[in-house]
Every structure is written in C-alpha cells, then in structure tokens.
Amino acid sequence: MTTNQESKLNMYFAVRNFIIPNETVAKSIPFFTAKYAPFESTIKEIQAISEMQKDAITGIAKEKKKLKESLINISADYSKMLAAIAKFANDDKLMDKVRFRISELRRMTDVALRDYAQIIYDKVEANIDKLTQYEITPDTQKIFKDSINTYDASLSTPRTGIAEKSQTTKKLASLFDAADAALIELDFVIQAGEPKQPDFF
Secondary structure, rough: OOHHHHHHHHHHHHHHHHHHHHHHHHHOOOOOOHHHHHHHHHHHHHHHHHHHHHHHHHHHHHHHHHHHHHHHHHHHHHHHHHHHHHHHHHHHHHHHHHOOOOOHHHHHHHHHHHHHHHHHHHHHHHOOOOOHOOOOOHHHHHHHHHHHHHHHHHOOOOHHHHHHHHHHHHHHHHHHHHHHHHHHHHHHHHHHHHHOOOOOO
C-alpha cells in the first residue's frame, strides 16, 4: 500500500468512526443505508488485503532466513570435515575448493551460498568413503541435498511475490477507486439529508 493510499484509508476510517456512534440518526437519512453499505464493505476489503500483504512479506523473509542459516551451518560443518581429509591427503586442490569459515558463508550472496553449498555437497559425495568416521552417510547426504534444494526454491519466492504483489496493487487501486466513488455518493446523500437531520451535521 502506498503512502497516499494509507492516508486515504485513514480518512475512510475517520468517516466510518464518525458515523458509527451516529448510526441511528444516519440511517434515517434517505438512501444512506444503501450508499453506506458498499463504502463500508470496501474499507473492510482494503484493510484485509493490507494485513495480508504485511503478513506475507514478514513470513517469506523469516522462512528464507531460517533456511539460509540452516544451510550455512550444514555447509560449514561439512567444509571442516572435507578440509581435514584434504589436509591428511595433502590435497591442496580439494582444500582450496571446500575450506570456508562460517563467517565467509554468511557474507556470501544468496546465489553464491547455494552454489558453494552444492560444491561442498559434490565433494562430500565424491569422498564419502573417507568420511565414514564423521558419520556421513547417504542419509545425511540426502538431508544436505534437501536443504540445498529447499533453499534454492526460496530464492525464487520473491519473483513469485512480485507477480502476486502486482495483482494485489491493481486490486487495491480498484478498491480505492470504488471507495472514492462510494464516498462521493455518500456525501451527496448526507448533504441532501441535512434539512431532515440538522443535528447530524
């Protein structure tokens, strides 16, 4: 929701909050009930979409952060194990490819972390017979691979979110137009009803 839309919504709330305690008088004004109903229902719909937007953004961010931290921890642990067997075998080439501090993994971009996690996974797979002392098995490898895949899927979530956000933005614009139109009609209703209910004004 834009700043302008938030200002408009607050104005709608002000109108609604004025009418609520004066509802009995307002309902006696000709056409008021029929014209107020769509205005009120549109406000509720705008409010519901706004709350959904905030919840969705927070939920996606939290889930992605959780998946990232999990992948970083697994990758860091496996990196240490691979570095150890590389050292024992004097395999400098393997050491260069797999040795990462956890702080280095945390500084990586999302895509880089995924790629380096995959490299570590591949090197574990290639050296799994040498890692039995560390209780590395096909089952633990499956967990590692699932973590990579799940994290990779989370990277595309913002793109999905962009499409959904675009649809929601269009929907909100339409609802605000409807609320504005309803408010204009409501204004005419109230002005026309002033002679009948002067105390309402």
